[in-house]
Amino acid sequence: MKNVNIVILDSSEEYLAELKAYFDGLDGYTVCGASGNGNVGISLINQYKPDVVVLNLVLSGTDGLGVMDYIKENKLPCAIIVVSNFGDDKIINTAIARGARYYFVKPVSAENVGARVNDILNDRSPSYNATAEVRDKRRAASLDEKISNIFISIGIPPHIKGYQYLREGIKMAIENPSIINSVTKELYPEIGKKFSTTSSKVERAIRHAIEVAWNRGRVDAINAIFGVRVYIGSERPTNSEFIALVADKLILEDLI
Secondary structure (H helix, E strand, O other): OOEEEEEEEEOOHHHHHHHHHHHHHHOOOOEEEEEEHHHHHHHHHHHHOOOOEEEOOOOOOOHHHHHHHHHHOOOOOEEEEEEOOOHHHHHHHHHOOEEEEEEEOOOOOOOHHHHHHHHHHHOOOOOOOOOOHHHHHHHHHHHHHHHHHHHHHHHOOOOOOHHHHHHHHHHHHHHHHHHHHHHHHHHHHHHHOOOOOOOHHHHHHHHHHHHHHHHHOOOOHHHHHHOOOOOOOOOOOOOHHHHHHHHHHHOOOOOO
16 A cells, blocks of 8 residues: 555644544555644645545634645545534534534544544555555545545544444344344344443444434424435434344345
8 A cells, every 4th residue: 555645633732643643653644744723734735646635624814624625626535534522513513514524522542533534545546457455445445435434424423332333233234124124133142242331332333323413403404304204393213223224225226
């Protein structure tokens, strides 16, 4: 893999140092610039043409949205990950519309940011002679991104545990649709095993994630995602119903 260049922009010197130290410690990654100033960030982006920009919306000088506008207007090929202090739906949607591939609400570990950077890099188009292993990795990363985009659209924030558990459950249901008939005996235990937790905690975290989406009152967005008026008002799907709905949507639309 070619060396990956990253620019990090964050107003918190402590968090900036944490991210920089993390990526500096990884083979194949170079932090070619780090700053809390958006104007400096634009200069760094112009100078180094990074593969990925990790930025906070709160920056001195030009703010994070302004930096994103600059990247979009100049058609620069860098991917953007936002790490922000704001969890407001309108702000999240604005950032996604302006090009953010992922949106994290602090606190979020450098390891989680690094995992999403890997998702983005693995989702790049492979050469015509890519190996089956590379294609499989791309497929998995692309599926992760599609599921994450659905979650963001309906209001499930990426920093809660249920977000990861739900995504894993949906991937399992896509690979083996019959597992949806055995969520208690198979799906929850398998997710728990992967994340070193219990089945009951998985179930509660998934339920909480779904409740968060419904409590944000984004039922119209939820129904728009699924193409029909699936749920109205305070009516909510069960865990298994929600997982099945998203899995079926991805299968039927041939998005995997």
